[in-house]
Amino acid sequence: MATDFTERTVEYDKLLADFKTLLKEKALKFTNQREKILETLYYSQEHLTPEALHQLIKEKYPELNAGIATIYRTLSMLEDNNIVSSLSFGAQGKKYELGAKDHHDHMICTKCGEITEFVDEVIETQQHKIADEHGFKMQDHSMQIYGICKTCQEQQ
Amino acid sequence: MATDFTERTVEYDKLLADFKTLLKEKALKFTNQREKILETLYYSQEHLTPEALHQLIKEKYPELNAGIATIYRTLSMLEDNNIVSSLSFGAQGKKYELGAKDHHDHMICTKCGEITEFVDEVIETQQHKIADEHGFKMQDHSMQIYGICKTCQEQQ
DNA sequence: TTAGATAATGAGAGTGTTTATCAAGCCTTA
DNA sequence: TAAGGCTTGATAAACACTCTCATTATCTAA
Numbered sequence: 001m002a003t004d005f006t007e008r009t010v011e012y013d014k015l016l017a018d019f020k021t022l023l024k025e026k027a028l029k030f031t032n033q034r035e036k037i038l039e040t041l042y043y044s045q046e047h048l049t050p051e052a053l054h055q056l057i058k059e060k061y062p063e064l065n066a067g068i069a070t071i072y073r074t075l076s077m078l079e080d081n082n083i084v085s086s087l088s089f090g091a092q093g094k095k096y097e098l099g100a101k102d103h104h105d106h107m108i109c110t111k112c113g114e115i116t117e118f119v120d121e122v123i124e125t126q127q128h129k130i131a132d133e134h135g136f137k138m139q140d141h142s143m144q145i146y147g148i149c150k151t152c153q154e155q156q
Numbered sequence: 157m158a159t160d161f162t163e164r165t166v167e168y169d170k171l172l173a174d175f176k177t178l179l180k181e182k183a184l185k186f187t188n189q190r191e192k193i194l195e196t197l198y199y200s201q202e203h204l205t206p207e208a209l210h211q212l213i214k215e216k217y218p219e220l221n222a223g224i225a226t227i228y229r230t231l232s233m234l235e236d237n238n239i240v241s242s243l244s245f246g247a248q249g250k251k252y253e254l255g256a257k258d259h260h261d262h263m264i265c266t267k268c269g270e271i272t273e274f275v276d277e278v279i280e281t282q283q284h285k286i287a288d289e290h291g292f293k294m295q296d297h298s299m300q301i302y303g304i305c306k307t308c309q310e311q312q
Numbered sequence: 313t314t315a316g317a318t319a320a321t322g323a324g325a326g327t328g329t330t331t332a333t334c335a336a337g338c339c340t341t342a
Numbered sequence: 343t344a345a346g347g348c349t350t351g352a353t354a355a356a357c358a359c360t361c362t363c364a365t366t367a368t369c370t371a372a
Contacts, residue, residue, distance in 0.1 A: 029319055029368050050359085067322040072359060088244040094358090107292055116290060122282045127301055130276055135306040136263055143299040145283055150291040185339050185348055206330085223351040228330060250329095 012042050015098075022081055033066050037074045038083075047087060047095035047115050050075055087115075087142070105142065109149035116149065168198050171254075178237055189222050193230045194239075203243060203251035203271050206231055243271070243298070261298065265305035272305070 019038055023030050040056050041048065048056070054071045057064065075096055078084040085099035087106060095115075105123070107116040123143065131138035175194055179186050196212050197204065204212070210227045213220065231252055234240040241255035243262060251271070261279070263272040279299065287294035 027319085027369095031320065031367070033321075065322075067324095069323080069360075070321060073320085107287065107290060109292075110295060116292070118286060118290065120282060120286055123279060123286075126276060126278050126282070127299075130274060130279075131263070131301055131303060134263060134272060134274065135309075136265075136272075136301065136303045137309055138301055138303040139266060140302040141300060142302075143283075144297060145287055145292065145294055146296040146298075147287060147292045147294040153291075153293055183340095183348085187339075187349065189350075207328095221351075224329095225331080225352080226350060229349085232331095 012039070015042060019083065022083075028077075032064060033070050034074055036061055036064060036066070037071065038078070041078075041084060041096065041098050047097045049095050053096070087144075105144065107145045107147070107149075109152055110146050111148055111152040114149055114151075168195070171198060175239065178239075184233075188220060189226050190230055192217055192220060192222070193227065194234070197234075197240060197252065197254050203253045205251050209252070243300075261300065263301045263303070263305075265308055266302050267304055267308040270305055270307075 016035070016038065019034075020030055022028075023034075036057055037053065040053060040060070044053075044056065046052075050068065050071045053075075054066065054068050057066050057071070075084060075086075079086055079096070079099075082099060084096050086094045086096050088094055104117040104119045107118060108114075109116075127141050128138060130136075172191070172194065175190075176186055178184075179190075192213055193209065196209060196216070200209075200212065202208075206224065206227050209231075210222065210224050213222050213227070231240060231242075235242055235252070235255075238255060240252050242250045242252050244250055259280070260273040260275045263274060264270070265272075283297050284294060286292075
């Protein structure tokens with residue numbers, strides 16, 4: 001446990017340092033709001049909507065008085081710089097997660113909304129192959145599997 | 157050509173008949189608006205936004221005076237009954253298409269917004285395999301490849 | 313350390329999309 | 343054909359997100 005926490009802290013410190021470097025490169029400023037947004041995204045295990053992220057930050061740092069516009073602005077900026085990635089979720093808007101991890105896809109439970117991540121090499125390579133066959137210059141991809149998760153199946 | 161048209165008409169007639177049956181089963185009514193929406197979706201080769209669908213119907217059937225609310229309501233109903241499926245398109249909203257066709261995935265050009273459909277057996281089977289491995293009861297899935305299409309690459 | 317330049321912020325107005333409300337109208341079927 | 347109840351169009355409202363702008367905070371160079 002102690003080890004996990006330490007590793008986690010070290011990993012976050014690296015993320016933060018990289019973030020600062022990026023800001024400097026682009027002549028952007030390192031603000032309290034940006035720091036707390038990155039931190040909250042990092043320590044949250046979930047995929048967050050801008051609204052949910054806003055709530056979390058208001059609860060933990062009420063004195064920051066962070067506005068929702070700043071959340072949106074920062075998430076956009078983080079996404080443009082490939083630090084976070086977003087997942088479109090039908091009409092319910094977007095959810096964001098730190099994207100510094102390895103690429104992965106999502107399995108979404110249509111009952112409880114839980115999102116499970118997975119990585120599959122066969123699919124990764126196949127996607128590149130398909131894009132190539134169509135003369136398509138692939139930039140990104142996303143795949144979602146919708147269904148009922150194990151827990152929800154058992155509850156019936 | 158004549159053959160194509162005939163086949164197409166026959167196929168649409170079947171779709172329409174099935175739709176009527178569904179409505180009857182659910183004690184819903186067969187209205188002019190619902191018919192024109194289904195028809196327009198069927199004869200359109202494109203993935204349509206609710207707004208675009210509304211425009212098409214206003215142009216072709218001005219006397220219907222169809223309201224945008226009806227378009228949304230009908231698309232929802234059709235989607236709930238697996239007659240159409242929608243494709244979330246980031247911040248730009250949703251696009252709808254008839255879902256009675258074979259399953260397929262999408263390749264989306266981030267420059268011009270063009271959507272190309274494709275079917276890939278390797279991916280289809282792999283998806284089932286992944287869901288099984290996670291004890292997930294798969295209901296549906298969607299995959300999008302984002303990138304620059306051939307035409308847009310050539311224009312640069 | 314300080315001051316000036318300028319990026320970033322919060323509040324709130326604005327925008328575009330989707331949904332809810334409700335009175336009037338249309339479909340079904342008896 | 344007439345009644346009942348589902349549908350509709352118009353419009354208000356909810357929602358997600360973006361823009362504007364005056365004020366505040368950050369960075370840097372002296």
